[in-house]
Amino acid sequence: MTTYEVRSHTERLRNRVFSVVTDAVEMPGGEVVDRDYMVHVGAVGVVALDGEGRVALVRQYRPAVRQVLWELPAGLIDVPGEALVDAAARELAEEADLVAGRWDLLAEVHTTPGCSNEKIRLFLARDVGPKPDGDAYERTHEEADLELHWVDLDEAVTMALxxxxxxxxxxxxxxGAAQAxxxxxxxxxxxxEAG
Known part of the structure; x- marks a missing residue:
């Protein structure tokens, strides 16, 4: 396979979640072209299943698409040194006020490799229940309006398709959860095993 040598790497913008960069990349045949993309901190997501075969889904507003979307409890890998499964457990607690007794790795996905290096690690959480302390996490901004819904996994598959x-x-x-x-x-x- 051809190697695509990066001749230069220039950062254009940086914030706490991502940066936008331009790489000058040598193509097959020797031509050097610029390629812009987003460098992302990475993310985790949780498919939380209860004992009745329902999945925890949240409704969250996303400014980029100007819509409220059905989503998994998920979030950024933004705590230095935090294990990925611990980040997933933190996000499940923060977005859904839930904890899980069993964790497995379901999938690892590059979300939009045409324009970003973002990779999300998706975990399956089972033996799910409310946080033991009963205190709801204080959510702000778009997360302030998060709505938790329990949806039968088969119905969620229909919604996805x-x-x-x-x-x-x-x-x-x-x-992935339905197949598993x-x-x-x-x-x-x-x-x-999440990496």
Whole structure:
């Protein structure tokens, strides 16, 4: 396979979540072209299933698409040194006030490789229940209006395939969980394997 040598790397913008960069990349044949993309801190998402086979979904407003979307509890990998499964547990507690007794790695996904290096690690959380302290996490900004909904996993699959759910991580997580369930959970990997 051809190697695409990066001749230069220029950062154009940086914030706490991502930076926008331009790489000068040598193409096959020797031509050097500029390629702009987003460098992202990474994310985790959680498919939380209860004992009745329902998945925890949240409704959240997303400014980039100007819509409220169906999503998984999810968030950034933004705590230095935090294990990925611990980040997933933190996000589940923060966005859904839930904890889980069992964690498995469901999938690892590059969300938009045409314009970003963002990778989300999707975990399956089972033995799910409310946070033991009963205190709800104080949410702000777009998260202040988060709505938690318990949806039967088969219904969630229908929602994903009909276009009602369009968030990529949510679609992949739901379909992955349905497939994992159909295989008797044999396709799951240990949570610690997330990279």
């Amino acid at each position: 009909s276009g009602e759910i369009t968030n990529a991580a949510c679609v992949i997580g739901i379909l 369930r159909a295989s008797g959970w044999k396709t799951l990997r240990p949570a610690a």
